[in-house]
Amino acid sequence: MKEIQGGITAPQGFLASGIYAGIKRTKKLDLAVIYSEKDAVASGVFTTNRIKAHPVILTQKQIKKGLIRAVIVNSGNANACAGIQGMTDAKEMVELTANALSIDKGMVCVASTGVIGEPLPMDRIRPAINTCVEGLSENGGKDAALAIMTTDTFPKEVAVREKLGGKVVTIGGIAKGSGMIYPRMATMLAFISTDVVIGKEVLNDIFKRAVDQSFNKITVDGDTSTNDMAICLANGMAGNKLMVGKDLKKFEEMLTYVCKSLSKMIVKDGEGATKLVEIRVKGAKDEEDAEKVGFAVANSSLVKTALFACDPNWGRIMAAIGYSGAYVREENVSITFGDINLVSNGAGLGKSVERKVIEVMNNREYTITIDLNAGDAEATILTTDLSYEYVKINVAYRS
Amino acid sequence: MKEIQGGITAPQGFLASGIYAGIKRTKKLDLAVIYSEKDAVASGVFTTNRIKAHPVILTQKQIKKGLIRAVIVNSGNANACAGIQGMTDAKEMVELTANALSIDKGMVCVASTGVIGEPLPMDRIRPAINTCVEGLSENGGKDAALAIMTTDTFPKEVAVREKLGGKVVTIGGIAKGSGMIYPRMATMLAFISTDVVIGKEVLNDIFKRAVDQSFNKITVDGDTSTNDMAICLANGMAGNKLMVGKDLKKFEEMLTYVCKSLSKMIVKDGEGATKLVEIRVKGAKDEEDAEKVGFAVANSSLVKTALFACDPNWGRIMAAIGYSGAYVREENVSITFGDINLVSNGAGLGKSVERKVIEVMNNREYTITIDLNAGDAEATILTTDLSYEYVKINVAYRS
Numbered sequence A, B: 001m002k003e004i005q006g007g008i009t010a011p012q013g014f015l016a017s018g019i020y021a022g023i024k025r026t027k028k029l030d031l032a033v034i035y036s037e038k039d040a041v042a043s044g045v046f047t048t049n050r051i052k053a054h055p056v057i058l059t060q061k062q063i064k065k066g067l068i069r070a071v072i073v074n075s076g077n078a079n080a081c082a083g084i085q086g087m088t089d090a091k092e093m094v095e096l097t098a099n100a101l102s103i104d105k106g107m108v109c110v111a112s113t114g115v116i117g118e119p120l121p122m123d124r125i126r127p128a129i130n131t132c133v134e135g136l137s138e139n140g141g142k143d144a145a146l147a148i149m150t151t152d153t154f155p156k157e158v159a160v161r162e163k164l165g166g167k168v169v170t171i172g173g174i175a176k177g178s179g180m181i182y183p184r185m186a187t188m189l190a191f192i193s194t195d196v197v198i199g200k201e202v203l204n205d206i207f208k209r210a211v212d213q214s215f216n217k218i219t220v221d222g223d224t225s226t227n228d229m230a231i232c233l234a235n236g237m238a239g240n241k242l243m244v245g246k247d248l249k250k251f252e253e254m255l256t257y258v259c260k261s262l263s264k265m266i267v268k269d270g271e272g273a274t275k276l277v278e279i280r281v282k283g284a285k286d287e288e289d290a291e292k293v294g295f296a297v298a299n300s301s302l303v304k305t306a307l308f309a310c311d312p313n314w315g316r317i318m319a320a321i322g323y324s325g326a327y328v329r330e331e332n333v334s335i336t337f338g339d340i341n342l343v344s345n346g347a348g349l350g351k352s353v354e355r356k357v358i359e360v361m362n363n364r365e366y367t368i369t370i371d372l373n374a375g376d377a378e379a380t381i382l383t384t385d386l387s388y389e390y391v392k393i394n395v396a397y398r399s
Helices: A054-065 A084-101 A122-134 A143-146 A201-211 A245-268 A287-299 A303-309 A314-323 A351-362 A388-396 B052-064 B084-101 B122-134 B141-147 B200-214 B245-268 B289-300 B301-308 B314-323 B351-361 B388-396
Strands: A014-019 A031-046 A068-077 A108-115 A156-164 A167-176 A189-194 A229-234 A276-284 A334-337 A340-344 A365-371 A377-384 B014-019 B031-046 B067-078 B108-115 B154-166 B167-176 B189-194 B229-234 B276-284 B334-337 B340-344 B365-371 B376-383
Touching: A014 A122, A014 A143, A031 A122, A031 A143, A031 A189, A031 A201, A054 A084, A054 A108, A054 A229, A068 A084, A068 A122, A068 A143, A068 A189, A068 A229, A084 A108, A084 A122, A108 A189, A108 A229, A108 B189, A143 A156, A143 A167, A156 A245, A167 A245, A189 A245, A201 A229, A201 A245, A245 A276, A245 A377, A276 A287, A287 A303, A287 A314, A287 A365, A287 A377, A303 A314, A303 A377, A314 A334, A314 A340, A314 A365, A334 A351, A340 B031, A351 B289, A351 B340, B014 B122, B031 B052, B031 B141, B031 B189, B031 B200, B052 B067, B052 B084, B052 B108, B052 B229, B067 B084, B067 B122, B067 B141, B067 B229, B084 B108, B084 B122, B108 B189, B122 B351, B141 B154, B141 B167, B154 B245, B167 B245, B189 B245, B200 B229, B200 B245, B245 B276, B276 B289, B289 B301, B289 B314, B289 B351, B289 B365, B289 B376, B301 B314, B314 B334, B314 B340, B314 B365, B334 B351, B340 B351
Parallel strands: A068 A108, A189 A229, A276 A365, B067 B108, B189 B229, B276 B365
Antiparallel strands: A014 A031, A031 A068, A031 A229, A156 A167, A167 A189, A276 A377, A334 A340, A334 A365, B014 B031, B031 B067, B031 B229, B154 B167, B167 B189, B276 B376, B334 B340, B334 B365
């Protein structure tokens, strides 16, 4: 896939902006606007947490209602668990953005990320929305990527471009992590823009599958937040013919690529992470079993501290496989680090093999393949290690 | 409840012993024998991990078959995922213990705890079993408690004594934690002895309920091991009449007390724990929901780092409640630390309340009460914080 520069502003007709509004104490960018010059078909995937932040509830409604022109996002405050005031504030952010852009308030989505349970500093956000809209530009993608960060250590953006239906089609995206990353929308936000011409139902189908293959297959600490959303806007400015067959497949590949790239960046930037480890589960009875095993291993604090320590303590992996709830027979399990087979038929292959595995574990990125030898289903989960730094970051988060 | 000294050897007719057999590199006690002078009715609760260590499988069979006279336990090596050799070794430990005690080999239970995936050093264990049996004594409870420890920092023992059915009845117990503590039998071993006269089925019922109220309500890191078991032996030497009504109820209270005391010690000694926090969930729709909420909060890495930091970051608690899967309405939730109400109707009560909550959080032990206001069901889960020390211990475990 051919990556290009520009992130969320790479597709035609998308502008973005990111400024410091005074929400974060650190004086880093904390307010972003993403704007499409033409009405965009929109699709969204939202947190499954039963306690949803008001911006999530509001944006779900907006996307259901119809076309979208803009997204207003703040970091530094999640506007979650803030009582009725939370909905009032979310609505006001939408209205102020719509006014500043002279568009219908039904066409604006809103997202917030940061500390839960504190009221938004609306006195600072109100004037900042105008400033942020004034700053909209074709080169504003990076600032927007910066302005949605919380404990992220680097901005996350990507864009790809291909010829589809006789026209050049572009997809761009930005995302933020990085604690509470867990499938089914953890503390993460992702905004995807594209100039493709596409119907809403088709976009919904494709976007859900792309999210399922990417943002729903990553984990940092197993927590799931109140604020997550992934939104895809398609403004049709590429002017392609409605895609069918091969072209539609190609578009799905592009969108999946963008989502996977952003997810990988999120895990890589997992709080305190020193490793990016792909847990590939093969030979499961069915896909559900494969995912259960993948997430049990990927979320085990004991496995994750062993990854941090570069310790081939495969017993912890076996224990996690065993309690995952998946069908498993110990004597059929094999575990391979990189291309070094460490466990075969449920038994370790000895100290000399472990020494080779340690070499693999010294890499920043590698794959652990678990073969259950119980069927044909597979799943791949991305995870990180658990380091001192993780504890440190989360101890210090509010202080 | 009246606690007495003596632990597992406090009841009549129980002897114990703990020695250094050469399994641990640290030269600490690592082999224990518990012995009953008379045949004991036995009940056991075992790990639900699908990958079970061979000692677990063997002991399950022994208890099912009939009466028990002795338990042989080693620490330092879990004899799990050790291939077919694992069962051979577990059987040999049972046989050697039976021979040394001149009892039937069907009457010996075996348990192992420690590193997974390495063969037991049987050349060192064989001669040590004789030495350990020779050391059996009425005062051996403490040594046995020491010999079953792995990363535990203190031995865990308790005993209680009451008059039941006209006779003095005693229950004693020892246990070990302390990583991978999770309900439904995590990396923990517990051995309970009593001189009560009781039928096997009645003991099974009561012991299962006691375990469910204690060992199944604790969590340190959410992992569940391959080796856990809790065993209760009743040798009838108190000579009481078969208990009914009030006496039976009293006995259940005693047994539950012993199990709860040991569980509390296990959590208190959780790896790197600096806090012992009781998560009390009230007002749930049903007990399952109450447990879901309790465990989601108790296992959240983000909540646990906040406990370590004495940070009243209740947003993390709300997020965990939300993703627990339980029925919950945000606007009905209240959260109280000690007796300081911090969240009411889903909203925080402000900074001045938070300052009082920090005082509560500075204690080594306290309770967090979560009221869902959705029903009458309750559950209480014991947990710990997540500290730098947890990472350190688990990084260093095998090195």
